[in-house]
Amino acid sequence: MSTNSIHTQADNYDVAICGGGLAGLSLALQMKQTLPERSVVLIDRLARPLPESTFKVGESSTEAGSYYLSEVLNLSDYFKTTHLSKLGLRFFFGGSMERFQDRPEYGISQFPVVPSYNMDRGMLENDLRQFAEKAGLEVIEGCNVQEIELADGDERHEVIYEREEDGSVGRLRAHWVVDAMGRRRYLQKKLGLTKDQVQRCSAAWFRLEGRIDVGDLVPQTETEWHQRVPDGIRYYSTNHLMGAGYWVWIIPLASGNTSIGIVALHDVHPFEEYNTYERAFKWLQQHESLFASYIEGREPLDFRCMRRYSYSSKQVFSDQRWACVGDAGVFSDPLYSPALDFIAMSNSFTTEMIKRDFEDKLDPQMVMNFNQTILALNETITPAIQIGYPLFSHPVVMAAKVLWDTAAGWALLAPQIFNAIYTDHDTSEEVRKAKSGYFFLTQRMQQLFIDWANKAPSRCSYEFVNYLQIPFLRDLRARNLQPGKTSEEIIADQIANMERLEEFAQVLFLVALEDTMPEYLERFSSPVWLNAWRISLNENIWERSGLFQPVSPPRDLSSLQEQIRGLFQFAPC
């Protein structure tokens, strides 16, 4: 049922969701599927039909985020038939190279079994509104939320909104209120909960009509390049053109259009150099000239930009019956497309809190745990990604970093989303214990990548890293990107995954050493087993820091070492 009339008296609902973007709509659908007896209303500024190519970003999803949309929300058939399957992330490094085929490439060559998608946000949000309405959601369209008055105690919150068409004002009351109004961050600002992160990056993006295919940047006579990813399917990847301090995304959309975005580090690429379409095109001519020539003459369907986009929060959920989901809560760096992962977790937490509240079982400690989970994830992911921006001009270091970040994502985060265990307190606590060593291990690894890049020139190179051809990653993916596991299985997996990451850290250290400090390799003759939490390219602290004092019994690294070393070619010393 669509409600276009304005309510002059406050209507009462169990839940009011303010904002009808991807986060708000998917939450509404999840709410109606989980708690069909609860009345849920969604208020949004935009009325249908939404434009198919919207100004919204977040078109690329991870496997975990896709699992949430397709399986948790029961939209599997819809995604398979309506949106484009994604051929993973693909990176082309070496922005300044004249021949595109000479750029080191990191990607895959066939569609994986576990899907992810490139989503047309306009189509998706139009369709989600219909699905949610069909499930019983009440939608108030074309109305701008003016105010949310949070109530004390058991009183209902009040939402005041204005109809854009005639300026009339409506009010409604709800037991729970959810801010899903994106970067407006209404509740965050009202309650003084915004929290800055070091905001090093800005972005601009636009859509071009028609198909923009990176394969067109390489002559067909370059058969080896074309055949290593057969049938021209690179188009279906979320493609990234990487250069010093920037990346450019190229994402195919089911509408037939293509999304293109520039994301860059301020210090290297001032925002003012690409904050209009004309400037962005000039910027592309300067930094990605081949690509700029390819798209020259096409008119953009839209253009948007965002200065210093990432932010965090002090609190996103409250036992006083409010929640902030999607961009209304935190905004992480988009390089690995994590936005939908955050939506999956935030929406599931919100649904669980509301469910428990109506059962009179809402525990403030549980709400705090949910809060800490989202905030910690954001505050870990964004810096870990953004330290990589100065490294984008180092293809080998970035390949190692993306491999590490991918392995960690599949090993530790994805299984939680695939099995929704984060809403189960006891299992979550056990999982936390199982992977408690990860946080400082990945800090060590990120420092290793920085030091590795700083020790240029390197001896190492590659043409194509096909990451699903690496048995280690393939196994990690197969074991962890699957639902239906028991708590015991997940905990056992997490313990095993931490062991794999401990091994992987040592192997990447040995590759970095061989690349930049081969004269020290003899100190690490096989069998090697180190304290992975103390790896460093500073040879002066190895002994003192305890690098040679492992914290776990030795395991054989030779197979993994062979797999990872085999990705690269090493020039003679």
Add this chain to the structure above:
Amino acid sequence: MTVREIVMKQLAEVVELHSLIPFSDDITDDTRLDEFMLDSIAFTALMSQIEEQIGSLTPRETGGMTYPQTIGELVAMYTDVKRETL
């Protein structure tokens, strides 16, 4: 309270709450934070609690080290932040 006292008090509380490793009295500036086996949730909670007391946000400087590795570095980071805000 000095910055050091605030950091140590909050660290002791977070370790007590989130870690199986005891917070002993003989820790020094060189004691490594990874010895407490704190995960990202615990470490984020620690930083939030310190920031509530010191009254300013911690810039996550990313040009070099991503997070402090030792207790001395953690104290120094917040000492620097406090100095900048005075």
